[in-house]
Amino acid sequence: MDDFLLRALIAGLGVALVAGPLGVFVVWRRMAYFGDTLAHSALLGVALGFLLGINLNLSVILLGILLALLLVAMGGNRQLSQDTQLGILAHSALSLGLVVMAFQTSIRVDLMGYLFGDILAVTASDLLWVWGGGLCVLLALGLFWRPLLSLTVHEELAQVEGVPVARMRLLFMLLIALVIAVSMKIVGVLLITSMMIIPAAAARRFSRSPEQMALIAAAIGAIAVALGLAGSWHWDTPAGPSVVVAAALLFAATQLGGKTGYP
């Protein structure tokens, strides 16, 4: 196997193993659109990173946190429903990112790479980011699994029972921002949420407990990465979208077989 393909596989597996367990929370908490908003804003993070000359992963993480805080602050505004607020933020951030990038004539930015990922161009330092960041996220998920779960089941009940709800919510947003930042290069800002949601949704049918669902989601994501890369190699299709197509096909396959009742 070629070196670049091996690196792509390792990077993709890193993303899948983190996006699955985090994704189940995104699905349970009905925050798919929130994830999308943070992901779209990542492009603005990239543009600002270029502008200020700082590490792009770092600028994306920082912008993600900033946006998460902004959303928490906007949450108090009852005049606009949350999906409207998210819609405003998601698309303004994406457009602003594109506009800021256009102003920077001195550098050539591989826009398609950021939008849809460029997994075959993954470098050794990218691998370090993906696996280092990924391990941090998994560690945090493991440490705070129980309070996060409790919060997801019923926020006020969790708060009465002593879970630091506000801090946990912030932690969760931070983890999403982190995952987006480190996997942007692999699947791109437009597709990263799909790696959280599709494997999680596919895992639902086979899961009888929250933990099971997280593990199965990670496994399905990993299979999708392997299949997608193989397909991309075989048919010379773009790698990031191929991985997502593979995930979608896996999801469709899980929906076959009749019964809709969950175990």
Added chain:
Amino acid sequence: MNRKMTPLLEAREISIRLQGRQLLERVSLKVDQGEIVTLIGPNGAGKTTLVRIILGLLKADQGEVVLQPGVRIGYMPQQLALSENMPLRVERFLSLGAGRSDSDVATIVDELLIGKLLRQPMQRLSGGERQRVLLARALMRRPELLVLDEPVQGVDVTGQAALYSLITEIRERFGCGVLMISHDLHLVMATTDQVLCLNQHVCCSGHPESVSQHPAYLELFGAPASARLAVYTHHHDHTHDIHGDVEAESEEHSHG
């Protein structure tokens, strides 16, 4: 000894305005150990708002809530909007509340008759089953104060009476104070020690019998039709229409 003297919970002169609407005005209430206090009032009277303030989920503009130091609270929320996508069995849901040893859990599970439900997904429970599971979760914390927000929500009429008598039993067995919200005074009459009739302010309060005669209560809920009273006094010898209202024939029962 001293612990027995101070109330489990005392709310003093609670006032709150939200979005230009006065939700509560100078509301005070007290729950002693082993006492059941029921909040009644029409929709939008501020019952849930008051409970949220007492639980520390919402901050009052004025007034204070004094809890007995270190008091353990068991809370039964009004709703559980669990995503269909979350695989969660009843036993797991109960364990999230934590705090009990296995034998304690078994006792509570027996008490609430939910043994058969333990391996069921939370989303498949009926209204009555769900409420009993929520109550069990509240009890897992060895509460000294139970706070129940509409405990009979979504439960059919016979189930409602059973659930209320269960709450009375629990009070006796665990010796905890209970603060609950109810929409119907006559259903909780036999259960409760104190009633607070709330409509932004406390309209009237006291023993359930006296509240049911109070002019302020009557103004809010209308005169007690003898048929409504029958729900309390003649529990099993009348019929209900589809809305759970007692049908006119119970009038005959009271004459016979």
